[in-house]
Amino acid sequence: MTTSRPIRRPVRRAAPPPRTPEPAWKQRLSPYWRLVRGDRPIGTLLLLWPTWWALWLAADGFPPWHLLLIFTAGVWLTRSAGCVINDYADRWLDPHVERTKSRPLATGELGGGQALATFAVLMLVAFGLVLLTNRLTVYLSVVGVFLAASYPYLKRYTYLPQVYLGIAFGWGIPMAFAAVQDAVPPLAWLLFCANVLWATAYDTWYAMVDREDDIRVGAKSTAVLFGDADLIAQAFLYAGVFWALALVGQRAELGAYYFVALGVALALVAWEFWIARKRERAACFRAFLHNNWIGGVVFVGIVVALQMTSTG
Numbered sequence: 612m613t614t615s616r617p618i619r620r621p622v623r624r625a626a627p628p629p630r631t632p633e634p635a636w637k638q639r640l641s642p643y644w645r646l647v648r649g650d651r652p653i654g655t656l657l658l659l660w661p662t663w664w665a666l667w668l669a670a671d672g673f674p675p676w677h678l679l680l681i682f683t684a685g686v687w688l689t690r691s692a693g694c695v696i697n698d699y700a701d702r703w704l705d706p707h708v709e710r711t712k713s714r715p716l717a718t719g720e721l722g723g724g725q726a727l728a729t730f731a732v733l734m735l736v737a738f739g740l741v742l743l744t745n746r747l748t749v750y751l752s753v754v755g756v757f758l759a760a761s762y763p764y765l766k767r768y769t770y771l772p773q774v775y776l777g778i779a780f781g782w783g784i785p786m787a788f789a790a791v792q793d794a795v796p797p798l799a800w801l802l803f804c805a806n807v808l809w810a811t812a813y814d815t816w817y818a819m820v821d822r823e824d825d826i827r828v829g830a831k832s833t834a835v836l837f838g839d840a841d842l843i844a845q846a847f848l849y850a851g852v853f854w855a856l857a858l859v860g861q862r863a864e865l866g867a868y869y870f871v872a873l874g875v876a877l878a879l880v881a882w883e884f885w886i887a888r889k890r891e892r893a894a895c896f897r898a899f900l901h902n903n904w905i906g907g908v909v910f911v912g913i914v915v916a917l918q919m920t921s922t923g
Contacts, residue, residue, distance in 0.1 A: 642715040643729060646698060647691035653900055654694065657813065658780050659686045660906030661806040664913055665787035665799065668863055672917050678790050681740045682783065688740070692733035693759045693779065699726045700763035708824040734759075747789040755782045766825075770836035773818060777810030798862050805855035809902070812848040815841070816883070816899035820892045842884065849880050856909065865916035872912020876905045 648654055662682050666674040698705065698716045705717035715721040734756060741752040758779035765772040781803045788799040811833065818825070818834035819841060825832055837844040853873060860869045883898040 642720040643725075646695055646715045646721060646726065646729060647733070648694045649691070653903060655687050655690045656903045657810070657906060658690045658783065659683065660903075660910050661781055661802070661809075662686055662783040662787055663910055665784040665802060666791065667910075667913050667917060668798065668802065668859075669788040669791035674787075674791060678744070678787075681743055682787055682790070685737050685740050686783065688733050688737040689755065689759055689783075692730050692737065693762065695726050695730040695733065696760055697763040699723055699730070701766075704828055704830055707828050708821055710821060710824075730760075741786075744790045745793055747793055747795075748786050751782070751786045751789055751795075755779070755786065758782055766830050766832060768831070770831045771833060772831070773811045773814040773833045774807065776814050777807035780810045781806035798859065801855060801862065802859050805852055805859060808848055808851040808855060809905075812845055812852060813899055813902040815845060815848070816887060816895050816902075819887070819890060819895040820899070841890070842888070845884070853877060860916075864920070865913065866920060868919055869912040869916035872908050872915070876908045876912075879905050879908065 644650060666679060666682060698714055701711070702716045702723065705711035705714050711717060716723070716726055738752060738756070741749055758775070762772065762775050762779050765775050769775075784803045784806060785795045785799050788795050815833045815837070818832035821830075822832070822834045824830075825835055833844070834841060853876075856873055857870070859865075860873070879901065883901050886901075887894045887898040
């Protein structure tokens with residue numbers, strides 16, 4: 612006799628609850644949030660670190676609270692405005708580049724007029740904050756507006772847009788010294804030069820991600836210019852960064868703690884070269900992102916050195 616086995620009925624799983632649609636206001640704001648890179652804060656951090664370096668050095672310690680708040684907010688506003696004008700200038704290029712083809716202007720979610728209006732609003736708010744400082748800082752901010760607005764167009768005409776980005780990203784340094792001291796001393800310009808070299812280096816990692824696409828569509832960058840000598844060029848750039856930062860420490864008499872921080876930052880740079888040694892896209896992008904740690908380590912070195920000097 613055979614024993615009949617109970618028939619197993621398929622288990623019916625409850626259907627997942629329907630997804631609640633996003634509110635209409637959130638759907639309308641989402642493209643703008645992506646346009647200003649609100650979902651990608653790395654650019655803000657890379658702009659914020661040298662601005663904080665300058666504020667602490669200019670104040671010889673913790674800066675006045677109102678200036679710290681003004682410059683921190685200003686960094687976010689100007690970086691966001693820079694992203695907007697960059698996408699406006701690159702709307703012919705971004706649809707052909709893998710990494711950028713989903714940006715709001717590339718997909719048509721937003722138009723050129725909306726981007727320009729967003730840029731104007733961000734820069735007006737940033738300028739309103741600058742008006743809360745002194746006259747010299749206001750004058751310097753006019754140069755900063757020009758730098759931010761003109762940078763994206765350089766990749767059509769020169770292989771050095773990364774250098775210009777370093778100038779634009781570093782312009783907060785003389786502005787910070789001007790706001791604190793009502794002057795821009797030689798130390799500020801030395802720190803500015805260090806940042807220009809640093810920004811050129813980390814943005815070259817970024818450009819190496821897009822190099823094949825840029826060559827195909829005719830865009831220019833330091834990554835295209837350096838070609839197979841890119842890692843050698845990067846080594847020279849980072850050597851210049853640390854030479855300039857060492858001079859900053861010497862001139863500001865920051866002491867051993869600062870130079871220990873530079874040693875840690877140098878080790879972090881060595882790690883970048885290791886992960887990007889094969890020039891793979893994902894690895895170069897990781898090397899670019901890794902510079903956030905370098906900026907943070909240098910900042911900690913400055914803060915600790917100034918604190919130890921004041922209490923020593």
